[in-house]
Amino acid sequence: MEKQELIEMLNRDLADEHAAILRYLIHSYLEGEDTPIGAKLLSRAREEMWHMHWLGMIIGAIGGEPDMEPAQYPYDPTNRATILKSYVDYEKNLVPHYEQEAERVNEPHIKRVLLREAWESEMHAEKFQKMRDKLTEEEAAGMPGEENQLPEALAEMIQQSVAAKYRQMLQTLRDAWVFQDQGVEAWQRMDFSMTKMKQLAHSAEEIAENGLEPDLTPGVIDRGRSFDAAIDKAVNELKESLDLHLKLQSDPEAKKHGGLMSNLDLTIRQEKYETEELQELQKKR
Ligand SMILES: [Fe+2]
Numbered sequence: 001m002e003k004q005e006l007i008e009m010l011n012r013d014l015a016d017e018h019a020a021i022l023r024y025l026i027h028s029y030l031e032g033e034d035t036p037i038g039a040k041l042l043s044r045a046r047e048e049m050w051h052m053h054w055l056g057m058i059i060g061a062i063g064g065e066p067d068m069e070p071a072q073y074p075y076d077p078t079n080r081a082t083i084l085k086s087y088v089d090y091e092k093n094l095v096p097h098y099e100q101e102a103e104r105v106n107e108p109h110i111k112r113v114l115l116r117e118a119w120e121s122e123m124h125a126e127k128f129q130k131m132r133d134k135l136t137e138e139e140a141a142g143m144p145g146e147e148n149q150l151p152e153a154l155a156e157m158i159q160q161s162v163a164a165k166y167r168q169m170l171q172t173l174r175d176a177w178v179f180q181d182q183g184v185e186a187w188q189r190m191d192f193s194m195t196k197m198k199q200l201a202h203s204a205e206e207i208a209e210n211g212l213e214p215d216l217t218p219g220v221i222d223r224g225r226s227f228d229a230a231i232d233k234a235v236n237e238l239k240e241s242l243d244l245h246l247k248l249q250s251d252p253e254a255k256k257h258g259g260l261m262s263n264l265d266l267t268i269r270q271e272k273y274e275t276e277e278l279q280e281l282q283k284k285r
């Protein structure tokens with residue numbers, strides 16, 4: 001297979017895995033991470049993150065540009081039973097899809113990754129089927145998500161944090177894949193992207209617990225090929241989200257939400273830590 005064709009094929013898969021992560025995560029947050037259904041969905045989302053990561057690493061290694069825009073995840077939103085049935089169908093479709101792709105490539109690592117994505121999708125289909133079978137009648141007919149209790153202005157500010165962190169997280173992930181030949185400094189990008197995922201989860205959960213859809217739109221991902229420029233940009237972006245979080249921290253409405261405040265305190269400290277680490281890196285390079 002031609003390199004360009006391979007990159008395009010892997011990018012379509014990347015976008016599909018990305019879509020699956022978002023779907024299972026949002027659903028998990030709507031259910032509540034600490035509910036049996038929410039916890040299982042979160043577990044699936046984590047496995048989809050591996051899938052996305054393996055593909056992203058391959059694309060970066062062969063000099064491609066990862067497509068950070070998620071694909072659509074088609075599902076029937078009528079109730080829990082139809083939603084889970086859609087997940088079963090989606091995962092089942094991926095099994096022959098990945099097997100056929102694996103047939104078309106020769107490079108052993110890429111072939112193995114595609115085959116693993118096939119059998120893990122099969123396992124996901126089975127697990128979703130089991131979840132669906134276990135639903136009580138009431139659960140099956142019901143919908144995830146609760147009533148919104150957040151004032152509009154506060155919800156809006158938290159959504160801004162969700163969108164900012166999601167974009168930063170995707171950018172950091174993209175940079176880690178594309179600049180993987182930088183070794184340990186690219187690995188630090190990956191490390192930071194994991195912190196951002198956690199920060200994103202805190203604010204996205206706050207939103208979803210109130211029955212709202214977290215604002216997970218990827219925004220504009222910088223496709224620059226200079227690692228130094230990527231670090232400069234990361235420092236500026238951290239400053240922007242730190243400003244937003246400091247504003248949120250002093251908001252009287254936000255202060256009424258204890259969980260939000262303690263997560264915010266953590267996020268702010270982490271953002272300061274990351275800024276200092278990056279500034280040191282800027283000086284060294
Ligand atoms: Fe997957």
Ligand SMILES: [Fe+2]
Pocket residue numbers: 020048091120121124
């Ligand atoms: Fe899957």
